[in-house]
Amino acid sequence: MYQCTVTVIRRGLIGGIYSYLVVPEGRSFQYHATKTIFDVSFFIIISTIGLNIIFGIIVDTFSELRDAKWQADQDMRSSCFICSKGSHDFARCKGGFEKHVKSEHNLWSYLFYILYLEEKSRNEFTTIERYVWKLYQKKRTDYFPLYTSLTIKQEDEDAQMSAIVTCVSYLVGKRKELDIARQRELEQLRQRQWEARYAQSRRSRAARMHIQTVRAKQLASDVDD
Ligand SMILES: [Zn+2]
Incomplete structure (x- = not known):
């Protein structure tokens, strides 16, 4: 067969x-x-x-x-292998997605870090290294910054600060406009008061001139009599 x-x-x-x-x-x-x-x-x-x-x-x-x-x-x-954020999330960041995966979340840096921990004596581990090593031993990736990026966080903070500065600048500008308008109203009020006083003084002066004229005429008629 x-x-x-x-x-x-x-x-x-x-x-x-x-x-x-x-x-x-x-x-x-x-x-x-x-x-x-x-x-x-x-x-x-x-x-x-x-x-x-x-x-x-x-x-x-x-x-x-x-x-x-x-x-x-x-x-x-x-998308980033470390944090799983999409490349479009870094469009507004300086350097973009390319810089993020090369500088901030470099895949090989994480791999070298694990190799470094494997070579290092367990008694010389720092607290962070012990934490990462325990998770690595359990085959967990909780130490990966999932959906978190310092670049985006910094960018958001800068954007918030920029928005606050813009808002404060607007309020300061508005306050200056109100102060100028108030100053103008005060100047106009002072001008009207001055004009009123000036008109009052002119009327007083005219009245005194009239009284003096009348008195002079009466005095002249008394002298003639
Ligand atoms: Zn990332």
Whole structure:
């Protein structure tokens, strides 16, 4: 059975089993018909369908590997491996996503840190190193700054500070405008008061002149009498 299987695979897949298993001379047509059905079945089932299935599996496997690699590359380009933040989150930061994954959350720096802990004596661990080592031993990544970035935090604080400065500047400007308007109103009020006093003094002066004129006329008429 084993030899038969090896022979069929060897002769069937390479060279063709049709020419290897020839029909002995003197056989009936029934024998030839049976041999033909066997050859055609072998050709369809093994040579055509079987090999195509194997080739299809190989092609699908390579396709899946290529898709997985493309997906991994896409993830590495579109999000940070350490904090999982998207590249678009760093669009407003100086240096952008490129600087973040190279300077702030460098994947290799985390790997070197773990290698450094593995090489370091356990008795010389600092508190932070002991904490990271314990999590690493438990295969946990809680020490990764998930969805946290000092760059974005600093950027948010700067944006908040900028908003506060803008708001304070607006309030100071508004206060200055109100002070100027108030000063103008006071100047106008003083001007109106001065004009009122000036008009009053003119009327008083005119009244005194009139009284003096009348008195002079009366005095002149008394002298004539
Ligand atoms: Zn990150």
